[in-house]
Amino acid sequence: LVTPLYALMKERALTSKVVQTDxxxxxxxxxxxxxxxxxxxxxxxxxxxHPYTVYDYTPNRSRxxxxxFLKDFHGYLQAxxxxxxxxxxxxxxxxxxxxxxxxHARRKYFEAQSSDIMRSMVMLAYIHLLYDVEREARxxxxxxxxxxxxxxxxxxxxxxxxxxxxxxxxxxxxxxxPIGQAIGYTLSNWDALVRYCQDGDIEIDNNGAxxxxxxxxxxxxxxxxxxxxxxGRTAAVLTSLIATCKxxxxxxxxxxxxxxxxxx
Numbered sequence: 304l305v306t307p308l309y310a311l312m313k314e315r316a317l318t319s320k321v322v323q324t325d326x327x328x329x330x331x332x333x334x335x336x337x338x339x340x341x342x343x344x345x346x347x348x349x350x351x352x353h354p355y356t357v358y359d360y361t362p363n364r365s366r367x368x369x370x371x372f373l374k375d376f377h378g379y380l381q382a383x384x385x386x387x388x389x390x391x392x393x394x395x396x397x398x399x400x401x402x403x404x405x406x407h408a409r410r411k412y413f414e415a416q417s418s419d420i421m422r423s424m425v426m427l428a429y430i431h432l433l434y435d436v437e438r439e440a441r442x443x444x445x446x447x448x449x450x451x452x453x454x455x456x457x458x459x460x461x462x463x464x465x466x467x468x469x470x471x472x473x474x475x476x477x478x479x480x481p482i483g484q485a486i487g488y489t490l491s492n493w494d495a496l497v498r499y500c501q502d503g504d505i506e507i508d509n510n511g512a513x514x515x516x517x518x519x520x521x522x523x524x525x526x527x528x529x530x531x532x533x534x535g536r537t538a539a540v541l542t543s544l545i546a547t548c549k550x551x552x553x554x555x556x557x558x559x560x561x562x563x564x565x566x567x
Contacts, residue, residue: 305562309357309540312547313372316347316355321379321402321505323348323512324369327519330528331362331535339528342535344542345369346515350504356515356546360535366390373399379502381509383407384492403495404509405430411485419482422472426485429465433458437507447503454500462497466490515546 316322324347330339343364349355361368366387373380373391377398382388384403392401412426436457440450469486476483489496499505519542529535544562548555 305540305544305566308562309543312355312543313347313357314375315353316349316357317373317376319349319353319378320502321350321381322373322376323381323506323509324373325382325509325512325516326364326385327516328364329360329519329523329535331532332528332530342529342532343368344516344519344535344539345372346512347372348512348515354547354550355543356550357543358519358539358546360529360532360539362532362535379498379505381506381512383509384488400498401495402498402505403492405433405496405499406508406510406513408485408489408492408496411488412482415481415485418480419476422476422482423485425468426465426489429461429468432461433507436461445503449503451500451503454503458500459497462500466493518542518546 324345326343326345328341329344331342333340341363343361345359345361345368347357347359349357359368359372364387369387370391374397379400379402380388380391381402381404384407388401391397391399409427409430412423412430416423436453440453443449445453469490473483473486473490476486478484478487499507529538544559545555548558
């Protein structure tokens with residue numbers, strides 16, 4: 304019963320217009336090694352119209368994991384700038400459009416404050432203005448088309464000023480410095496970073512996917528490691544059930560008790 308449920312959740316999550324994804328390392332026992340090795344848990348978060356959060360386990364971080372999981376997905380994929388997704392974006396037949404994460408860009412300027420406080424603070428202020436627009440849309444309970452119109456009117460001018468500032472300042476900083484790397488990251492991913500303004504259903508950042516991995520990060524301190532690759536796959540399936548229950552406002556304990564009783 305659990306395996307078909309997992310397949311159904313995966314299918315419904317991948318019918319979303321927008322899917323957010325991220326990954327985190329997990330220690331895994333390997334009988335051939337005197338220590339644990341690194342496996343990977345991936346999260347795939349469906350949009351509001353498809354409230355399913357599905358996890359996948361892979362023995363490593365190669366591109367094969369997301370490439371296989373997303374083979375039937377067509378839409379906007381919001382993720383960090385991990386190069387393993389590039390093949391998915393570049394294959395036009397797959398119909399997957401890249402959306403980057405403004406929070407990732409912001410983090411780089413936050414970290415660069417110790418070496419270039421002036422430029423970092425200017426960029427943090429710009430990004431703060433963009434998030435003010437998102438807050439206004441959220442607090443106003445705006446629908447997709449309203450949020451799109453608000454971004455076109457308010458966010459695009461801020462982004463235009465931001466890009467002009469970055470292109471001017473890039474010539475004044477060392478490329479390998481923290482601020483130089485932050486500026487380089489932002490400009491090299493610019494089209495994907497501003498793509499959220501094209502559609503009101505897209506979020507400004509990938510924080511939904513990052514939040515969905517918080518339980519895994521906390522759990523590592525309790526269960527310490529997976530006993531095998533099969534254990535990692537089982538954990539991914541069961542965690543998918545629990546996370547999706549929460550998104551549907553269903554008590555996970557009550558739901559799983561009912562499922563396991565039916566299996567027995």
